[in-house]
Amino acid sequence: MKRMKSLIFTYMFIGVSLSCTSTPSHEREAERPEVRTEETSLVESDSVAPAPDEQVLSDRTLPDTLVIAMCGDIMMGTTYPKTQLPANDGKNLFDDTKSITLGADLAVGNLEGCLLDGGRSRKGNGPNSYAFRMPTKYGVNLQDAGYDFMSLANNHSKDFYDEGILSSERILDGLGIEHCGVEGHKEYAIVERNGVKYGICAFGHNSYTIKHTDLKRVKGILDKLRPLCDILVVSFHGGAEGADRCHLPQGQETFLGENRGNLREFTHFAIDNGADVVYGHGPHVTRCVEVYKGRFIAYSLGNFCTPYGMSLTGIKGYAPVVEIKINGKGEFLSGKIHSFIQQKGIGPRKDTTNAVAKEMKRLSEDDIKNAVIKIDGEGNIRL
Numbered sequence: 164m165k166r167m168k169s170l171i172f173t174y175m176f177i178g179v180s181l182s183c184t185s186t187p188s189h190e191r192e193a194e195r196p197e198v199r200t201e202e203t204s205l206v207e208s209d210s211v212a213p214a215p216d217e218q219v220l221s222d223r224t225l226p227d228t229l230v231i232a233m234c235g236d237i238m239m240g241t242t243y244p245k246t247q248l249p250a251n252d253g254k255n256l257f258d259d260t261k262s263i264t265l266g267a268d269l270a271v272g273n274l275e276g277c278l279l280d281g282g283r284s285r286k287g288n289g290p291n292s293y294a295f296r297m298p299t300k301y302g303v304n305l306q307d308a309g310y311d312f313m314s315l316a317n318n319h320s321k322d323f324y325d326e327g328i329l330s331s332e333r334i335l336d337g338l339g340i341e342h343c344g345v346e347g348h349k350e351y352a353i354v355e356r357n358g359v360k361y362g363i364c365a366f367g368h369n370s371y372t373i374k375h376t377d378l379k380r381v382k383g384i385l386d387k388l389r390p391l392c393d394i395l396v397v398s399f400h401g402g403a404e405g406a407d408r409c410h411l412p413q414g415q416e417t418f419l420g421e422n423r424g425n426l427r428e429f430t431h432f433a434i435d436n437g438a439d440v441v442y443g444h445g446p447h448v449t450r451c452v453e454v455y456k457g458r459f460i461a462y463s464l465g466n467f468c469t470p471y472g473m474s475l476t477g478i479k480g481y482a483p484v485v486e487i488k489i490n491g492k493g494e495f496l497s498g499k500i501h502s503f504i505q506q507k508g509i510g511p512r513k514d515t516t517n518a519v520a521k522e523m524k525r526l527s528e529d530d531i532k533n534a535v536i537k538i539d540g541e542g543n544i545r546l
């Protein structure tokens with residue numbers, strides 16, 4: 164993956180200069196640091212020294228098009244409460260989707276469970292227990308599929324207490340996959356690919372996650388992260404769950420007595436405060452997409468790779484990969500909803516009927532008024 168991405172990079176990139184300046188306001192209305200775009204290579208990647216996080220990025224020359232691939236919930240099989248694992252150690256789970264995630268400059272998802280061998284569950288082991296424990300050796304499947312980042316801000320990352328979270332973090336660290344989202348752990352991650360710095364933060368609704376319902380906390384993280392990166396990506400786990408919750412409501416959502424967020428307010432707030440791309444998951448079904456102030460939002464990407472442990476009936480089996488192109492300022496250029504449907508025990512498989520693209524087109528037309536984008540029946544998203 165890295166070789167493929169750096170080869171692309173060598174031909175795309177760039178002269179980069181870094182300088183320390185005073186931190187500008189990062190509100191969307193304010194002037195953002197100057198970013199120039201250029202098609203041809205001036206300096207090869209190896210000559211670019213890594214910048215310390217404290218440095219403010221300015222006067223950067225970035226490729227004119229960056230590709231980001233986004234996926235929803237990933238839980239590759241579980242050894243708790245009973246063992247339900249795919250064949251071949253899950254090595255074929257991403258066979259149909261990985262050409263997209265490997266080809267993207269940045270590929271992101273949500274790790275809905277922990278990578279752990281052993282440990283003790285916080286939840287019971289009855290038939291309705293939902294505690295997810297993936298074998299640690301399955302982590303490499305994420306790396307093979309080209310993922311750069313996994314959110315841990317969800318309602319399953321702590322199914323096996325802190326031991327589970329720490330194990331997931333250790334495994335992902337070892338594979339070079341960034342992560343964040345748990346309170347008291349990393350507030351944000353920075354992924355550098357092809358000389359471009361992607362800042363990523365992740366929010367959830369559980370007590371142990373960094374909460375998207377706390378806008379002051381959200382702003383604090385965005386303010387810290389914005390000067391450290393070229394492109395700022397926000398992940399969130401939120402919204403009510405189930406096949407009847409595919410529409411994005413106005414106002415706050417509650418589910419199982421929990422505040423699952425006011426997602427229109429949160430996503431717009433994130434963009435107003437510097438986010439360039441926002442992707443959501445949590446409802447186990449897909450929801451609409453939107454472009455707001457030139458920036459892309461996917462409200463829910465549904466179940467993506469959950470071969471066991473979750474219902475895959477009907478629209479709950481819809482598994483899109485949303486691939487977008489943005490410019491060096493983070494502005495949306497175009498996109499494609501790639502359609503897959505999950506098969507039990509197998510993972511996402513190519514859907515030539517484009518069912519999820521049509522579903523997300525329908526939801527977007529219903530739920531986003533005065534939309535600035537159009538989606539066609541094959542999932543192409545155009546301004």
Ligand SMILES: [Zn+2]
Pocket residue numbers: 275317318319400445
């Ligand atoms: Zn969840």
